[in-house]
Amino acid sequence: MTHNFSLNMNRIVIKLKELIKKLPFVKLAIHHIYIYVIHPLGLLNLGLYTTFRTLKFFKLKNNIQKWKASMRVSCHIIEKGLTMPDKRLGFGQERVLFVANEILSHLDYKNLPEINIAVGILKEYDKIHTENNYTLPFKLQDKIDDVINSYPEVASLSQIKVTIEDYFSAKDSSFHTFALSRHSIRNFSGSVSLEQLNDSIELALTAPSACNRQAIKCHLFNNKDIVQKILSYQNGNRGFGHLVPQLCILTVDLRMIGTNEQNDIYFNAGLFAMNLSYAFHFNRVGSCMLNWAVTPKKDKTLKKIAGILDPESVAVIIAFGAVNDKIEIARSTKMKLNDAVVYH
Numbered sequence: 500m501t502h503n504f505s506l507n508m509n510r511i512v513i514k515l516k517e518l519i520k521k522l523p524f525v526k527l528a529i530h531h532i533y534i535y536v537i538h539p540l541g542l543l544n545l546g547l548y549t550t551f552r553t554l555k556f557f558k559l560k561n562n563i564q565k566w567k568a569s570m571r572v573s574c575h576i577i578e579k580g581l582t583m584p585d586k587r588l589g590f591g592q593e594r595v596l597f598v599a600n601e602i603l604s605h606l607d608y609k610n611l612p613e614i615n616i617a618v619g620i621l622k623e624y625d626k627i628h629t630e631n632n633y634t635l636p637f638k639l640q641d642k643i644d645d646v647i648n649s650y651p652e653v654a655s656l657s658q659i660k661v662t663i664e665d666y667f668s669a670k671d672s673s674f675h676t677f678a679l680s681r682h683s684i685r686n687f688s689g690s691v692s693l694e695q696l697n698d699s700i701e702l703a704l705t706a707p708s709a710c711n712r713q714a715i716k717c718h719l720f721n722n723k724d725i726v727q728k729i730l731s732y733q734n735g736n737r738g739f740g741h742l743v744p745q746l747c748i749l750t751v752d753l754r755m756i757g758t759n760e761q762n763d764i765y766f767n768a769g770l771f772a773m774n775l776s777y778a779f780h781f782n783r784v785g786s787c788m789l790n791w792a793v794t795p796k797k798d799k800t801l802k803k804i805a806g807i808l809d810p811e812s813v814a815v816i817i818a819f820g821a822v823n824d825k826i827e828i829a830r831s832t833k834m835k836l837n838d839a840v841v842y843h
């Protein structure tokens with residue numbers, strides 16, 4: 500009985516499908532409903548889902564992940580300051596005070612790498628200021644001394660100082676050695692050749708992309724005035740932006756993305772960007788990604804001044820150029836394996 504019923508239902512569905520095929524306006528209507536109603540609602544649903552999840556977790560206070568992120572950011576800002584081309588002694592005092600207070604008020608976290616790294620960076624900050632006879636404000640020096648005395652066993656975390664030859668020496672080494680030798684460069688001497696640039700981009704095009712759609716575009720800028728104008732809208736190049744000779748604005752073409760892919764486009768661009776960063780390193784080009792986390796208003800302004808077509812979305816900006824003979828590089832210590840994996 501049930502079997503007969505489902506057979507009949509199947510026949511009815513097939514008949515209906517055949518009927519719909521014979522009525523072109525029904526087919527067209529269904530197509531329009533999908534394009535103008537179902538598809539946009541799906542995109543909206545994904546956008547709201549992403550936004551609400553971000554809102555839910557972004558503002559959560561008193562959790563260790565948030566604390567780790569804030570310590571990593573603050574420490575990175577200080578280590579960047581220690582390696583800037585035109586080092587400005589006495590820099591980042593508020594940030595240093597914040598980190599010192601966090602270290603001293605979180606003795607319960609003393610075994611975490613974030614504390615170890617922060618103490619090492621403050622020791623280096625102290626060392627450089629002492630060596631250069633720069634007197635920090637008493638209150639700040641007092642806090643730094645408290646940190647140093649509380650962690651006598653932690654070594655000062657010196658930044659990387661290398662010559663250009665050493666920096667690029669792993670070009671033909673194993674991937675293991677090559678990957679360990681790449682760092683973000685914020686210390687440029689001038690432009691690289693078109694050949695170095697084109698070779699790098701061709702190599703970066705080996706990056707995987709969803710359905711091999713390759714929706715990225717590299718917008719390249721070599722002119723000093725336009726480079727500086729673009730950088731004036733970016734918030735992470737203080738202290739080295741004035742020396743950046745060339746820029747790549749990496750975009751993704753929204754006309755080429757598929758269903759439910761509005762977050763994936765940035766993932767695809769990220770894979771290309773990482774490949775480009777290795778390709779640059781291989782071709783003796785120094786580079787540093789620059790975040791493009793901005794308001795829609797700023798985004799529109801950048802696209803206008805950079806001549807980027809409306810359907811393209813900016814994923815990231817990459818500063819690049821020839822590297823100085825002697826450079827200092829922020830160490831940017833990486834997580835240990837245990838922090839990065841969850842074995843299921």
Ligand SMILES: Cc1cc2nc3c(=O)[nH]c(=O)nc-3n(C[C@H](O)[C@H](O)[C@H](O)COP(=O)(O)O)c2cc1C
Nearest residue numbers: 575681682683734735736787788789790791815831
């Ligand atoms: C998406 C992204 C945005 C970044 N934005 C900036 C930035 O605005 N300014 C900057 O100096 N570095 C920026 N960086 C570089 C990071 O600080 C750097 O990759 C990190 O400290 C790790 O160092 P490493 O690249 O030497 O391994 C960015 C990196 C990424 C991946």
